[in-house]
Amino acid sequence: MESLKFKTNINCGGCVKAVTGFINEVPGISNWEVDTQNPDKILSVEGEGVDAELVLEAVKDAGFEIVELVECE
Structure with missing residues (x-):
């Protein structure tokens, strides 16, 4: 299972909904x-x-800002 993290402006329960x-x-x-x-x-x-890219597009389509966080190895 892979895990991805993104910085967003989803800041409350209403936004999550x-x-x-x-x-x-x-x-x-x-x-x-x-x-x-x-x-x-x-x-x-x-x-x-x-x-x-699909996660980025989905969140943007919902009207929120999003940026993928890239982990350094």
Whole structure:
């Protein structure tokens, strides 16, 4: 299972509700959550074969800002 993280402006329960339908349509996602307590409003996505571009597009389509966080190795 792979895990992706994104910085967003999804900052409350209402925002999470608004984006839910869009994220749930992205193939391969088995679980996702937004840490609204984190100043960067981190969206964590887990699943198999999840396309980061589709997650970015889904969140933008819902009307929110999003940037993929790239982990350095």
